[in-house]
Amino acid sequence: MSDYGHPLAFGAFLTPGNAEPGRVVGLAMLAEQVGFDLVTFQDHPYQPAFLDTWTLMSFVAARTDTVRLAANVTNLPLRPPAILARSVASLDLLSGGRVELGLGAGAFWEAIEAMGGRRLSPGQGVRALAEAIDVIRQVWDVDARGGVRVDGEFHRVIGAKRGPAPAHEVGIWLGAYKPRMLALTGQRADGWLPSLSYLQPGDLDRGNTIIDDAARQAGRDPADVRRLLNVTGRFASVGRGPLDGPAEQWAEELADLALSDGISTFILGSDDPEDLRRFAAEVAPAVRELVAAERTAGTAPAPATPVPTAIPAVPPAARRPPAGSGAFAVVPTPDDGVRRSAIRVWDETTRPAGPAPDPARTYTAHDQASAQHLVDVHDGLRAELTRLYDLVEQVGTGLVDAGTARSHINTMTIRQNKWTLGTYCESYCRVVTTHHTLEDRGIFPHLRSGDARLAPVLDRLEQEHHAIHDVLERVDRALVAFVSVADGMDELRAAVDLLSDTLLSHLAYEERELVEPIARLGLN
The missing domain is CATH 3.20.20.30 (Luciferase-like domain)
Known part of the structure; x- marks a missing residue:
């Protein structure tokens, strides 16, 4: 220090x-x-x-x-x-x-x-x-x-x-x-x-x-x-x-x-x-x-986790659930409703809702930590979205060329996720285990078998995963076109705006519907 x-x-x-x-x-x-x-x-x-x-x-x-x-x-x-x-x-x-x-x-x-x-x-x-x-x-x-x-x-x-x-x-x-x-x-x-x-x-x-x-x-x-x-x-x-x-x-x-x-x-x-x-x-x-x-x-502060440039593993302490058993305390990140793009990839009003939580049920600290991890993973993706906007501005001002930007984006979790498997499944399984395949440890199949009432929500989430994959491909195409299209920067910004709308909306929906089932049903 x-x-x-x-x-x-x-x-x-x-x-x-x-x-x-x-x-x-x-x-x-x-x-x-x-x-x-x-x-x-x-x-x-x-x-x-x-x-x-x-x-x-x-x-x-x-x-x-x-x-x-x-x-x-x-x-x-x-x-x-x-x-x-x-x-x-x-x-x-x-x-x-x-x-x-x-x-x-x-x-x-x-x-x-x-x-x-x-x-x-x-x-x-x-x-x-x-x-x-x-x-x-x-x-x-x-x-x-x-x-x-x-x-x-x-x-x-x-x-x-x-x-x-x-x-x-x-x-x-x-x-x-x-x-x-x-x-x-x-x-x-x-x-x-x-x-x-x-x-x-x-x-x-x-x-x-x-x-x-x-x-x-x-x-x-x-x-x-x-x-x-x-x-x-x-x-x-x-x-x-x-x-x-x-x-x-x-x-x-x-x-x-x-x-x-x-x-x-x-x-x-x-x-x-x-x-x-x-x-x-x-x-x-x-x-x-x-x-x-x-x-x-006259005293230096206790060593803290260094402030990284990479995505943090945990959210601020104030958002963590309390230790011990008790009422469900994991707080999903709400959708702020801000939309940057005029394009709508899906109709949010048609999203199904899962079963209402049992108000009398209690959850252990382990139960709630599992649910909190979903929010943690999503917060990392939200932070990467901010980095992506910064990278696009660097492309626009000439500080970074489109090829370099593509290379950076391809290293981000936001790009590496196999969205057809699900954001949480991909990120969680990659962190937690290396000796089982993603399919064997997939959280969506586990939730589906644990509570049949979740099926409509999981079906919708999987559909949205495919849509997000397509929106990411649009960003990539816009980066490729940037060097040869006269209004390439406008197209690139529009593609990232659309990604922001779809990703933030989807993450909020997924947290709203899955944090309690994950705590209730566990991960496997």
Whole structure:
């Protein structure tokens, strides 16, 4: 566990779309108004749907007064470091010391090459970044004698005059994930800036260890490196997964990241004004209070399950049934009735209902845990749906190509489920047993034989499973067509909207009808 004691800060991560140029500027101004410390922007110079990030930051700097600004992260292969150093220093001087420098070694190399940049291997990218940091720091160091001199493998600046110096000590934050980049962060950078969505459980701890070791070897204090994190999620009334729930849940999870993994700057990736308002008004103050209380107490919190980027195995504790025998207490997730698509795959009014529960019956803790597992599995699928929306937006903005998106989707449980067997059956049997076939352990046949009155419900659920499979195929076809159809993004979004409607409706129906029978009849 690592708490480096840095003061907390909160930022926004905005998309610099050019379809409505004033919108991103307005969001940046809103972020300042509601109390954010930092506003950052993607930097993808090869993306024609984006405004140029450094031009945008100059405009935003002129429209704001207090908020700090940064690219998240600067695309170094298309921005020569000596020029970049002067751009940063100039904007820092003009804005009164409000600019920081996020740097990345580069990605999307085909697009970089198309813009005239040089394709580099991962190792070359790290070496080029190290040289660029040398160039930038020398340009800013106006008190040193002589000109800038870096005779590197990738960057050669021989005798350039130094200056201007920034108005304040600009932080250099690296978007790092692999060991060599993490080591460079510890050796040379002022901050580590990854995105939580790109990390696996344990990556923050492993990254901190590499950074800390590299910092010590370079004669630095590991606390010299601020730990920042891009986060995304969804605000909802009920917790359904990491950063998917009420503001109090967000605050607890972010506070745990601060106290356990040393994160001191949380940057929300969202272009939704309401998300920005809630994050600033409800989440940030609560995180500050929780972290301050722990620090004041002088004790670190007990080790908690790391906040993962994968689907959680269990829902929030408040939703778990009580221990011991008693009345049925598993709470199905209700259907909120929101529909994004005009298409209706089925008529919800024709769904049959199962038998009414016996109000006098009691259920053991084991009975209720079996039923709760259905909700747990479904919550994982709901969280994956949120990830799918995020992935589609990345396709739309050019951050991820359609082929890569298909690969990601194919690894999701939502895609791997054999829907003709049933969501719960597939997920539960894969987790619980490996020595029986799904057909032998299928929960639907067991429920059917245990209570004949459930047959109409199970028949309907199986029909809906087939329909969901077809809707998933529609999403896949839309991804394939995206690269060749003029309105491909509209078609893709429409396909995902239809999936959201069908999946959320189906999961709510299945929980409503099956949680009690599972508790009553067991699993086998």
